[in-house]
Amino acid sequence: MKKIILSFIAALLLVPTSVKADEGMWFLMFIERLNHRDMQKMGLQLTAEEIYSINHHSLKDAIVQFNGGCTAEIVSKDGLVLTNHHCGYDAIAELSSEEQNYLKNGFWAKNRKDEMKPSSLYVRFFVRMDDVSKRILSKVNDKMSEADREKAINQEIAAIEKENNEGGKYTVSVRPFFQGNEYYYFVYQDYKDVRLVGTPPESLGKFGGDTDNWEWPRHTADFSMFRVYADANGNPADYSPENVPLQPKHYLPVNIGGVQEKDFAMILGYPGRTNRWM
Structure with missing residues (x-):
């Protein structure tokens, strides 16, 4: 089972000719003791409590595990989930048919009633x-x-x-x-009522195939979007037309302005495996 791990990239744009990543593997519960001061020196503006908190909402509440295998992010107050195209691939394929090939042609729900529920999909x-x-x-x-x-x-x-x-x-x-x-x-x-909201055509979402999946920079639309649903009290529930979009504890606001030179960057998620601690 994958575990949530933090790593951070330091001085990403400080030296134009040299990119240096301060690589490592850190548990969220140890951020305050082991990493927070160094991260602040590099430009982090969040407190340790804003990244990982048990009693209050924090960044860790917006980073989820998608269907047991991928990292995904909650990106709206109404439970929108953003993940990779290949992470949603099986669900998109299941919902497709010869007549309506969403995997090949893409799909966007015009309203919430059009959002589609695959047979088995969960967000953790x-x-x-x-x-x-x-x-x-x-x-x-x-x-x-x-x-x-x-x-x-x-x-x-x-x-x-x-x-x-x-x-x-x-x-x-x-x-x-x-x-x-x-x-x-x-x-x-675990929340098991997760529905497809949108996906680009396979020609965009899987452009470059598995080879380009491990290269950077990438010129592809490697994303798919889903929505988490819950019962009226916000608890996990099996699929029902009566379920409502989850109001998450925390979500990531999208900065359409992009990043600036010398901005701090870090990665928070569920690696399949890592030996960075070595």
Whole structure:
């Protein structure tokens, strides 16, 4: 299961002939202690609390995991989700037919009634995380066999996940990091009524194919747009015509003015895997 990770690009435009990225991997709960001062020196204008907060809305509430595999962003007060074209690819293909090939020709809903619900698609919101390394590692010792060690760890993981899911309200995942030397639990909330709002034609959205997907700069419209729906109280709900657009805790306002030279830039999301900590 992918975890939300922060990295930041420093001095991106400071030296015209040299681009330097201050690469690394950081958990959001450690931003204040490990990274925030350095990021402020580079131009960050957000407080640590504005990036990651448990008790108040913050940037982490606008960065979501899309269908278990991609990073996406909430970009409006009415639950619009922006993600890559290839991330929405399967859902767009499912909704297409020979007569209405949205994957090939593109699609834009003229109103909310035209927004289309694929059979299975969900958006996962990150609620909180915590360090349970001492708790889990206290259950093992050097005299244990590998099988006994694994059993003890898995039993403690199951207990932690049950304690924090609030009767099934949340999805909880305990994962090892740094070669099993540390353990963290992550709490998520899933919304399953997610509908297609718009997508460019495949000729634009997938221009350059998988080869160009790993190149930069790219000349493509690699995006698709969806909307998250909830019940009248804002809670996750199965699809229903009575559901309403989610009013998110936080969303990213789009700056149509673009970026300026020396602007600070950082990346927040769900990498499939990373060894940047090394």
